[in-house]
Amino acid sequence: MVTVITDPVSGRRPSNVRALVGAVWRNNLRLRRNSASLVSALVIPGMSMLSFWVVFGHAASSAGFDYALFLMAAAMFQGVMFAAGGSAMALAVDVENGLIARMRAMPIRALVAVGGRMITDLLRSLLSLTAIVAIGLGCGAKPDSIGGLLMACLVALLMGEVLVLVFCGLSLRSAHPVQVASLIQGIELPLLMMSTAFIPLAALPDWLEPFIKHMPFSVMIDTNRAFLNGLTPGNEGWEALGWLVFGLVAGSWWVSRTFRRQA
């Protein structure tokens, strides 16, 4: 005689799809109730973009430079980065209060926990991008085409997903996940400043140029700018694609392993 372990209510074996839907439902409930998270998603990247535009916009316009469009690509990236940092913090809190340990002892796939965060992060990033595009257009940014704008958004969203994987993996791996998540949130802006987000490559010192040019954030942002300006991304585009594919594949593998890591 054998006993089959099944759910006594529905008579089904655990379903990872339902588990994933449940995780997203819970994350979204929390997101709706967390006003700080909504402010971070909807207001801060747009405010940051607006601040740069107010200070430097006039000078750039005098030189015939569409600084609003230039900033829009950076703000998009900032938006998805903040969303990913928020996801890492939410996951870190789950680790510290024992929810992740409980989930690890359940018969669900490793990616349910992180996948739930990725989907929620996608929704939050979409909200953020909507606000950024609205503010950018309000500042006078003129994307070359709707298609280019959508492609730029797509690149930003994919980069956001890679960042969620990396940040969540770092939080899961640490013995002090909330501290790590705080550190991640703290270094986001400095990292962004070390890219072509707010300053054109030509304005940087020669010795810094090669490093800044090829850092992943720069190639993503420059690819976005190419799409927004109606240009075909050159080498940056391929570099960006390489980073995205590598980040998504390696990140998923790494996070799965980290989630199921047994000391």
Next chain:
Amino acid sequence: MPDPGMIVPAGEVALSVRDLCKTFGRGTKAKQVLMGLSFDVHPAQVVSLLGANGAGKTTLVNIASTLMLPTAGTVTVCGADVVTRPRQVRQCISLTGQFAAVDGELTGKENLIFFARLNGLSRAAAAKRADELLERFRLADAAGQRAAKYSGGMRRRLDIAASLIVEPQLLFLDEPTTGLDPLSRRELWEMVDELRGQGVAILLTTQYLDEAERLSDDIVLLREGRKVSQGSPAQLRQRFGASICKIGLDEATLAQKVATSVLPGVLGRAQDDFTVDALEVTFTALNGAEDLIAANRAIIASGIEITSTSLTPPSLDDVFLGTAFVSGTEPVEGV
């Protein structure tokens, strides 16, 4: 046709631990926290791991619930090895850790729906199951309240309810009553009784002796990662503790006489083994009731009248303090 990966033999041992060792760190920093531990938990049985802080209780729970790898030895849950078939193990178990692992931002009902969805229930089935559990754990009135506002007892009840969305074959309760008020503890004990009655095997870790005594069919006493002994509360008392015999007399001088001249010779003990407190003589009855009877007969034979006599069995505290903390206690084979 059942999936062969999901079947477990019925009636077998729910948890089997054999020669389990766990070492943290390497080289000079290596710390061995479990050393050759072996015991079983059967269906409808509550086995308690009793030991001081650092005895290895939580490490064992973490290994058995697939959160940690053993260094040596084997652990099987419902016939599945925790190292080679962790997915099957996870289908048999529920884990309730030392701290209530619920989401404070969600209401009680939302928490249960969330865990039900993680367990693969549909939205409607999850809501129905959540309502059932809220009712069963007397949380229905607070179903719409955020868990962060719950009292410690309510949070713990919600935590355990979440573990029972799909009733497990083996439930781990890691110090479940720590920080609970007496009423909540009693309620939790009743719930453990109920689950045992339903055939669930339960591995309980606790530092509370009364809890271990009240709930356990079997107690595994741990000291610094080793099993010091195993048995039912009564067996452990019998094995490690000695009863205390008290004999009441009419006069203090008679009590003194009994303690110095009558009993030492009869029981073959030194005078120091007997304590006189006013009209009462107290001594440890190493042979239990036999010592009591022999002492009473000798006193009566010497013409002294006894006013009261009693034999108090050892408490589990005596056993615990005598085995879990006292350095140098040798491991004893369990029954």
